[in-house]
Amino acid sequence: MPKERAKRATLLDAAVGQSRRRFWELSDHIAYPAIRSIVADYINSSIPDPANTEKYLWQISALSDAQDESGPRRLLTLTCGGFETLRVDEIMHDDDTIELDLRINTNVPRDRTDEQLEISNETVSAGRGPYRDERVWSWSIDLGALLEEDVDVDLGIDDDTFDDLAYGLNARLMRSGNSTGAAAHNHDLAADLLAEAYRQLFEAE
Template sequence: MELTGRIYDVRELDSIAIILVDEPSKRGLYRLGFADGSAYVGQSVNVISRFTSHRKRWEDIVTFEFFPVPAGDLNIPERTLIAATESAASVRNVRDTNRPYGEDDVEFTSTEGISTFLPWERGKRTRPGEDVTGKEAKKFTELARLTEYEVLRDLIGWFIYETLPDPYNTQRHLWVVSCLPAANRPRSHQRLLALSAGNLEVFVAYQDVIDGMTVTDLFINTTPVDVDLHTLQDPKGRWVVEKGRYSQAEVTRWRFTLESLEDILNGTLAFPHLELLVENAYQLNVRLMRQGGTMFGRFHNELLAHDLLASSLKWGNDDWLAAIHLGGESDF
């Protein structure tokens, strides 16, 4: 049995009637995503009325997935969806958690739907120039004007290509990239972008003004490496490897200057730990993404993400890679 559904952003909606107006059947399975990354799975012969009751109970619903099942049994696929959801996220269901999978194989596929906020009060409407796309475009344009952006774009493209599974289809829901995110730091510090897997930042680029000079640095978080960190350091300080701790995970943090990571990927600076970094970065990203949806979806900059995804395609192009490695490799 294969079920195909759609996922919608419902943070501004009290009813889903408007987004299901073209759906011939309102009977089926549904999955709610919450701001804290948890989920709830249910079934209903009328998901519109069921969602309304859930909204009255929970104010922190951010996504709604609907899998139409016009006829047939709903119990077995519901238990299967609960089990599949429970393996990747905290599930708010109580009655059917930890139930075994049903007898039939069920495959669930979701695609992103489009939600529009249609308020009754005119003053609450979204005006031209106030929409999310307008705000995203302004920030993206500001970032893209920086002289460092072209190099940074290629570096993040490499990171996406090497360490994110199915990056195009998992963007916004399982990973996000924010553009010029705000930070509670001095004015001399500016975060350029932050890529998060699940609910943890895994690649951050930032600038600091030091003695009147602007320096661009970045860090990559990975799963903890099982070696002495002193053996990974660069005596010239072009990269630093250190321990890090977040509420979601312990990490190894790799810090680079923009120029050093560019030289490493171009093959002009020897870096013997590249495979270790990539493998551990992938393991952390997958672990975080399998925990469920991200709570940072509202900060995802679509324009920046599409530009970075386009850049990631270069890293699968042998002709392009051959061109950037013509300079050879140097020692420390």
């Protein structure tokens, strides 16, 4: 501890773990409050006992290890049982505008064929996921549209059905015992999202 205040270490130059620094960087993103609100709502709706299952049965990471300058930047990834169920990508356009793409995987309704999973409109696209080991319904949703009261985000199914499908996949994956991402789990991000999830439930009462 230096005697002179000017020589003290600050958060900008102190030794800080990569996971914490990535959370700080993500939390400084202009859209982070919106991302936090939407992901916290997803956690409330589709993850069982989230406070006591985080890290071991579901994990979340901030920012990706490798960045492809020509493609989207992955801001956040949530996995259940080692399988990606939600992520948020940032797409930078040539005019410097930013688009946020919310990608969610859910269960597939038993009565739907692959062709019936196809949805395409201005704010949502969906179809069978490109995974060999899991038959899932993969959704791509304009995150910004979810925040606009005058924009209709048409999922083609009601919200409760969507939440049931998301919960069904997450719970099944968490029961599988295949979670392998504890080392990459970002505790600071998870704690912030759980605090927001609690606030949402508390204010709804």
